[in-house]
Structures are given as C-alpha cells and as structure tokens.
Amino acid sequence: MAKITKLLLKPLWDIKKRLSKIYIPKNYWKRRLQRFGTTSLKGVGNIVLSEEENKEKYEEAKHTFLELCDKFKIDFSNITVLEIGCGTGFYTNILQKCGCINYTGLDITSVLFPSLKKKYSNYRFLKRDITKYRPETKKYDLIVMIDVTQHITNDLKFRRAMANIRAALNDNGIFIVTSWLSDTEKQRTKYEIERTIEHFRSEFPDYQFTPKIKFRDKYIVAIHK
Numbered sequence: 001m002a003k004i005t006k007l008l009l010k011p012l013w014d015i016k017k018r019l020s021k022i023y024i025p026k027n028y029w030k031r032r033l034q035r036f037g038t039t040s041l042k043g044v045g046n047i048v049l050s051e052e053e054n055k056e057k058y059e060e061a062k063h064t065f066l067e068l069c070d071k072f073k074i075d076f077s078n079i080t081v082l083e084i085g086c087g088t089g090f091y092t093n094i095l096q097k098c099g100c101i102n103y104t105g106l107d108i109t110s111v112l113f114p115s116l117k118k119k120y121s122n123y124r125f126l127k128r129d130i131t132k133y134r135p136e137t138k139k140y141d142l143i144v145m146i147d148v149t150q151h152i153t154n155d156l157k158f159r160r161a162m163a164n165i166r167a168a169l170n171d172n173g174i175f176i177v178t179s180w181l182s183d184t185e186k187q188r189t190k191y192e193i194e195r196t197i198e199h200f201r202s203e204f205p206d207y208q209f210t211p212k213i214k215f216r217d218k219y220i221v222a223i224h225k
Contacts, residue, residue, distance in 0.1 A: 023153060023190040026129065030109040033087065038115045044087040044147065046217075057216050062094055064215050065146070065176070068222055069098075071210070072174055076100040079141035082168060084130050085148035089116050095144075096120060104140075106130060131157035134164040141170050145177045146220070153193045162203035175204075175223040178215050197221075 036043030041054040049057070069076075077099040086092050086105030089112070095103060103123040105116070110127040117125055130145075131152060143165055152158045169175055182194040201209065204223050212219040 025151060025191075026108045028191055029107075029151075030111050033109060033111050036088075038088045038112050041088065041090065044090065058090060061146075061216050062090075064213060064220060065091070065094070066098075068176060068210070068213065068220060072222065072224075074142065074174070080104075080138070080170075082106065082135070082140040082143045084143065084145040084165075086116065086125065087147075088112060089119065091144060091146060092116065092120055092123065096123075104138075106133070130164055131161045132164075135168045138168070139170045139173070140168055141173050143169055143173065143175045145175070147178055147218075149177060149179050150188070150192045150194065150218075153187065153191065158195070158199070159203060162200070166204065171225060173224070175207075176220065177223065178218045178220045180217075181212055181219045181221075 032047075033043050040051060041058055042049070042051060045054040045058065076095060079100075080102045081095060081100050081104070083091060083095070083103070083105045086107050089105075092103070092105055101122070103120070105123060105125045106128045107113075107125070108127070108129050110125070113125045113127070116123075130148075131154075145165070149158065149161075152161055165175060177200070179200070180194040181197045183196065184194075185196060185199065186194050188194055197209070197212065200221070200223065207223050207225055210222040212221050
C-alpha cells in the first residue's frame with residue numbers, strides 16, 4: 001500500500017521539485033526575508049558573505065549613495081521620496097537620518113513591514129510589484145532603487161518597471177538606481193540578470209545620466225532631466 005501511495009504521489013513531488021527551480025519573485029523574497037529578518041543584511045545582501053562582510057560592504061555603499069545625493073544638494077526634508085525594494089530598511093534608516101519626512105517604501109513582500117512600521121511610524125509602506133504598479137495620484141522628487149533591477153529577470157517586466165518609474169518621477173526628479181551595467185546582457189542566476197547601461201538609456205531617452213560610480217560589486221547612477 002505504501003509503495004502504491006508513493007507511486008501515486010511521485011508526479012506531485014516531481015511538479016513541486018520543478019516549481020522550486022522557477023524564480024517567482026514574491027515567493028522567493030518572502031522566504032528569504034523571513035529567513036534572515038530585519039536584523040541581518042544577508043537577506044538583502046550577498047548571501048555568500050558573512051554578516052560582518054555584508055555590513056562592511058553596506059557601509060561603503062551608504063557613503064557612496066550619500067555622496068551622490070550631495071552632488072545634487074538634495075534637501076531631504078523638503079522632498080517626496082519613493083524607495084523601491086525597501087527590504088530590511090537599511091536605506092530607509094539613512095533617509096530618515098538625512099531628515100526625510102515624506103517617504104513611501106515599496107516591496108514585493110510585506111513580511112518585514114510590521115517591524116518597519118513600528119520603527120518608522122511616520123513612513124508609509126506598501127506591498128507592491130513595481131513591474132505592475134504605477135502610482136497614479138502622486139509624483140516623487142527622488143526615487144531610489146538599490147539592488148533591485150538585477151532581480152527583475154524578465155525584460156518585458158523590466159521595461160514595465162522603468163515605465164512606471166518614469167510616470168512616478170517629477171519633471172525635476174532624480175532616479176537613483178544600481179545595476180551591474182555589464183558590456184552585454186546575461187543571466188547570472190535564476191534570480192539575477194546583468195544588463196547594460198543602454199538598457200536604461202533606452203527607457204529614459206530624454207534624460208541625463210551621471211557617470212557610473214562603483215557601488216559594491218555593481219554601479220550606481222542618477223538619472224534626471
């Protein structure tokens with residue numbers, strides 16, 4: 001009887017095994033962030049590195065981000081900010097310390113929202129997929145999208161995400177984004193893809209790009225009118 005049951009269930013196990021190899025962003029990031037929580041950077045950083053190594057890399061990245069913001073002389077207390085992929089709240093914390101008052105954080109999973117809302121009670125957090133969500137009633141002066149674009153592995157969804165960001169950005173707004181900006185597009189893992197600077201230029205044809213700056217293992221650029 002046990003043998004027959006095993007044979008009957010085998011097709012279901014095979015399907016489950018195949019599905020586990022498919023990258024479904026909302027499911028993948030929910031599991032990953034649940035595993036590490038808000039106190040660890042391994043959940044949003046390099047899962048291969050130690051916690052201390054991730055902290056060191058993130059501290060370097062923080063200074064690079066702030067230096068880029070400083071070039072635009074951003075007054076955080078007087079602008080609307082949208083962060084796409086707020087994750088553990090690493091950059092949320094930086095923005096708060098910079099005096100940001102009007103902040104909205106988007107993430108594809110809400111698993112860490114309870115702790116984020118408790119810590120940043122005056123901020124707004126929304127469970128949204130930027131490849132599908134276009135803010136219709138609000139424009140933002142600064143949109144921050146760090147360590148996210150490489151996880152949008154589908155090119156059509158990438159273009160939709162960029163279109164939604166263009167629609168949400170004020171005329172004089174700034175879009176700060178990171179990517180590997182490789183010479184050619186290539187898949188790294190099931191949940192990571194490398195894109196070129198031209199992928200971004202084609203989505204923001206009438207915009208200026210700052211020179212790319214080394215940012216951990218990637219690059220960071222600001223896109224603006």
